[in-house]
Amino acid sequence: MRRKPNPDQRRRELCDAAIRLLADDGVKGLSHLKVDRKAGVPDGTTSFYFRTRSALLQAVAVRVSELDLKDLTAAIRSQSPPVTADEPSGLATLVMRTATGTRLVRTKARLELARQAVRDPLLDQALRGYSERFHALIRDAVLRLQSAKKKPDPAVADRQAYVVMTFISGLMHAFAGGDRRIRSAAELDAFISGIVAGIGSSTALR
Amino acid sequence: MRRKPNPDQRRRELCDAAIRLLADDGVKGLSHLKVDRKAGVPDGTTSFYFRTRSALLQAVAVRVSELDLKDLTAAIRSQSPPVTADEPSGLATLVMRTATGTRLVRTKARLELARQAVRDPLLDQALRGYSERFHALIRDAVLRLQSAKKKPDPAVADRQAYVVMTFISGLMHAFAGGDRRIRSAAELDAFISGIVAGIGSSTALR
Numbered sequence: 128m129r130r131k132p133n134p135d136q137r138r139r140e141l142c143d144a145a146i147r148l149l150a151d152d153g154v155k156g157l158s159h160l161k162v163d164r165k166a167g168v169p170d171g172t173t174s175f176y177f178r179t180r181s182a183l184l185q186a187v188a189v190r191v192s193e194l195d196l197k198d199l200t201a202a203i204r205s206q207s208p209p210v211t212a213d214e215p216s217g218l219a220t221l222v223m224r225t226a227t228g229t230r231l232v233r234t235k236a237r238l239e240l241a242r243q244a245v246r247d248p249l250l251d252q253a254l255r256g257y258s259e260r261f262h263a264l265i266r267d268a269v270l271r272l273q274s275a276k277k278k279p280d281p282a283v284a285d286r287q288a289y290v291v292m293t294f295i296s297g298l299m300h301a302f303a304g305g306d307r308r309i310r311s312a313a314e315l316d317a318f319i320s321g322i323v324a325g326i327g328s329s330t331a332l333r
Numbered sequence: 334m335r336r337k338p339n340p341d342q343r344r345r346e347l348c349d350a351a352i353r354l355l356a357d358d359g360v361k362g363l364s365h366l367k368v369d370r371k372a373g374v375p376d377g378t379t380s381f382y383f384r385t386r387s388a389l390l391q392a393v394a395v396r397v398s399e400l401d402l403k404d405l406t407a408a409i410r411s412q413s414p415p416v417t418a419d420e421p422s423g424l425a426t427l428v429m430r431t432a433t434g435t436r437l438v439r440t441k442a443r444l445e446l447a448r449q450a451v452r453d454p455l456l457d458q459a460l461r462g463y464s465e466r467f468h469a470l471i472r473d474a475v476l477r478l479q480s481a482k483k484k485p486d487p488a489v490a491d492r493q494a495y496v497v498m499t500f501i502s503g504l505m506h507a508f509a510g511g512d513r514r515i516r517s518a519a520e521l522d523a524f525i526s527g528i529v530a531g532i533g534s535s536t537a538l539r
Contacts, residue, residue, distance in 0.1 A: 153448065155361040235451065241510060242359065242448055245441065251510070289514060290524055294496065297503030304447060305457070308495060317537035318496055325531015331523035 134176070140166050141173050142190035145183060150235035154243045159183065184243060185253040191237050192257040199261065203268045215312035218268040219319060222295055223312045226302040235303050265292045269323055279327050287326045291319055340382070346372050347379050348396035351389060356441035360449045365389065391459040394446050397439055398463040405467065409474045421518035424474040425525060428501055429518045432508040441509050471498045475529055485533050493532045497525055 144166035148157050159173040162183070166172070177183035202217035225234045244251035266288035273279065279287065298309070309315050326332065350372035354363050365379040368389070372378070383389035408423035431440045450457035472494035479485065485493065504515070515521050532538065 151452075153360065153452065155359075238448060241506065242444060245509060245511075246357075246359065286524075290500065290528065293503035293507060294500045295503070296506060297499035297501070300447065300502055300506060301499060303451060305451075317535060318492075318532070320537055321532040321535035322496065322528055323531070324535070325529070325533075326524070326527040327531075329523060329527035329530070331526055 137168075137172070138176055138186065139190065141168070141176060141183075142187050145173075145187045146191060146236040147232060149187065149239045150232040154184075154239050157183075181247055181249050184240065184247060184250045187236070188240050188244075188250055188253040191233055191240065192254065194233065195237070196257065196260060196264070199264050203264055203271070206268065206271050213313075215316050216268070216272065216319070218265070219312040219315040222298065222315060223309075225299060226307070231302070234299055238300060238303055262288055262292060265295075272320060272323055273327070283327055283332075286332055287323050290322055290326050294318075294322060343374075343378070344382055344392065345396065347374070347382060347389075348393050351379075351393045352397060352442040353438060355393065355445045356438040360390075360445050363389075387453055387455050390446065390449060390453065390456045393442070394450075394456055394459040397443050397446065398460065400439065401443070402463065402466060402470070405470050409470055409477070412474065412477050419519075421522050422474070422478065422525070424471070425518040425521040428504065428521060429515075431505060432513070437508065440505055444506060444509055468494055468498060471501075478526060478529055479533070489533055489538075492538055493529050496528055496532050500524075500528060 141162055145157060145162050148161055148165055157180075159177070159180070160170060162173040163170050173183065177186055198221055199218075202221040204217070206217035224230045240250065240254060244254050266284055269287045269291055270278065270284055278284075298315075301308070309318065347368055351363060351368050354367055354371055363386075365383070365386075366376060368379040369376050379389065383392055404427055405424075408427040410423070412423035430436045446456065446460060450460050472490055475493045475497055476484065476490055484490075504521075507514070515524065
């Protein structure tokens with residue numbers, strides 16, 4: 128009894144197998160055949176769904192970005208001030224999770240894709256389309272960290288979001304490299320709050 | 334008239350050729366033979382000096398790190414407060430330079446090495462040996478940005494250096510990916526000062 132595979136579901140499975148390969152072996156270790164083997168599908172399946180290497184990488188970039196966006200949206204929506212050591216922010220909790228387990232696999236895959244994007248314009252375009260959406264989410268998170276009575280100007284909120292996003296990007300790279308300097312979401316919240324306050328009250332940035 | 338090549342000089346030349354290859358083609362595009370061709374030396378030269386791929390990568394990591402340390406040390410030593418828009422800090426000036434020209438080549442190569450270190454313990458060790466030294470230099474830079482009469486506690490200076498270093502790491506990745514949100518060293522100084530002030534006065538981090 129063979130069920131006809133649902134093409135969308137099949138594409139997602141192949142992308143998820145590619146994510147694991149990218150995390151373990153890097154872009155260098157990725158091939159259509161290896162994805163077939165990793166996903167446990169007949170040889171040639173990945174080539175059927177994604178004709179070129181670039182098409183495969185773009186699809187993986189979309190898959191990783193959509194999963195990350197979904198997680199980040201849920202994490203930030205769950206967040207209501209005040210953030211405390213007992214109840215850290217959704218953002219900090221999510222970032223700490225990217226340091227371990229399946230989330231670390233996805234983090235590593237994303238970093239591989241970002242490196243590869245330097246020399247693959249279509250992959251770069253696929254990833255870049257999401258960066259505005261991540262910025263908007265981080266901006267929302269940053270606004271939620273600040274009390275209603277002292278909401279920053281839009282331009283200040285943009286800068287706060289930019290620095291927090293860049294800091295988190297640096298942190299993800301450090302995590303992927305095994306750094307464990309920050310040990311809890313509460314500690315990360317304290318760092319993020321410090322950044323937000325400092326950028327928010329900077330007179331040099333007006 | 335053949336001059337006997339100086340082995341140290343030859344090793345440096347091979348590493349510099351490998352840096353250009355890494356930046357252009359990634360770890361995937363690196364081979365002993367390609368380094369020979371890039372450096373314009375007889376086939377087999379790179380294999381003679383660096384027996385294995387890992388040995389070559391480790392030597393390149395040391396070369397990149399030594400060059401970066403030298404630049405960073407000089408940039409920070411040249412820095413005396415106050416930092417102004419007309420006279421930005423040595424640190425910010427150097428970071429902005431990593432976004433263009435030959436410095437961007439080295440930046441890209443370093444990011445490739447860092448990705449590869451995830452799956453090469455000896456390479457990881459070679460890079461990790463330098464991270465303490467970079468931290469100490471950034472800590473020095475951060476201290477120089479603050480006026481003598483309100484020098485932070487050592488623990489606070491460590492945290493300021495950690496956040497600035499992580500932010501700069503995120504920024505380097507953004508630069509390598511073509512991001513140009515920050516356009517001048519003066520603007521970067523304002524961001525760094527905001528971070529330093531915010532982390533310095535955070536009560537959550539005591």
